[in-house]
Amino acid sequence: MTPNDIQLRKYRKRFQLLDVNGNGVLELSDYQAIARRFRQNFDLEPGSDNANAIDDTYTRLFAAMHRHGDRNGDGHVDENEFIQTSAASLLGRPDGFDRAIKPVLTVICQVCDKDGNALLDRDEFRRFLTAEGAPDEACAQSLAHLYPANATTITFDQFTEATRQFYCSPDPDAPGNWLFGDF
Ligand SMILES: [Ca+2]
Ligand SMILES: [Ca+2]
Ligand SMILES: [Ca+2]
Numbered sequence: 001m002t003p004n005d006i007q008l009r010k011y012r013k014r015f016q017l018l019d020v021n022g023n024g025v026l027e028l029s030d031y032q033a034i035a036r037r038f039r040q041n042f043d044l045e046p047g048s049d050n051a052n053a054i055d056d057t058y059t060r061l062f063a064a065m066h067r068h069g070d071r072n073g074d075g076h077v078d079e080n081e082f083i084q085t086s087a088a089s090l091l092g093r094p095d096g097f098d099r100a101i102k103p104v105l106t107v108i109c110q111v112c113d114k115d116g117n118a119l120l121d122r123d124e125f126r127r128f129l130t131a132e133g134a135p136d137e138a139c140a141q142s143l144a145h146l147y148p149a150n151a152t153t154i155t156f157d158q159f160t161e162a163t164r165q166f167y168c169s170p171d172p173d174a175p176g177n178w179l180f181g182d183f
Contacts, residue, residue: 001091003083004170006177011083013183014166017133018082025076026069031062034132041127042111050111057107064100090167097164105163109156119153129180138181145178 003011020030035058038044044051069077069085077085090096112120112128120128122143129139146162147154154162165176177183 001087003087003091006172007087007091007168007170008083009183010166010177011086012079013180014086015079015082017180019079020133025078026062026065026082027076028059028062028066031058034058037131037133038111038128041131042114044111053107054111057104061104086167097168101163101167102160105156105160109159113156117153119155120159121153122147125154125159132180134180141181142178145175 015026018026018030018034020033021027032055035055038054038058039046039051042050044054065077065082065085068089069081071081071084089100093099108128109120112124114124114127115121125143125146126139129142134142146158162176162179165171165174166179169176171177
């Protein structure tokens with residue numbers, strides 16, 4: 001499945017955020033750095049259920065990407081390999097998003113919903129975005145597109161739908177395209 005220009009730009013954006021140390025390949029240390037930011041942003045106690053859940057989730061995400069994504073077998077997943085692998089798993093299979101990303105979102109919602117009201121308020125969402133590496137400007141762009149005017153919260157379902165649009169939608173006008181800001 002060949003991604004269109006919009007999907008390509010979003011996958012490049014995602015790669016850029018996942019490659020925390022900016023060396024052009026995805027490593028376990030990149031994913032661990034993101035998990036560490038989640039633990040900091042959400043004040044997770046070391047060894048707590050949520051801290052372990054977020055560590056396990058990002059370790060497993062890396063393992064899956066490393067297993068399927070290193071297409072030329074050089075031991076690394078570069079940007080092109082990431083794009084090809086994302087397109088194959090998320091665009092090439094109707095249940096791709098539900099299998100690859102939805103379980104991750106379940107953990108993310110559980111961790112990010114600090115006050116436990118089953119909604120993501122703007123502060124919780126901003127903490128999520130900065131954990132993922134989005135700078136302030138990107139956070140503002142994302143909030144502007146994902147939160148309806150004057151809305152202080154979104155539901156987990158709205159968050160999931162926006163994330164589905166980010167990973168899967170070919171539509172240039174899908175609000176979820178802006179999940180991590182400009183793309
Ligand atoms: Ca890297
Ligand atoms: Ca490779
Ligand atoms: Ca909440």
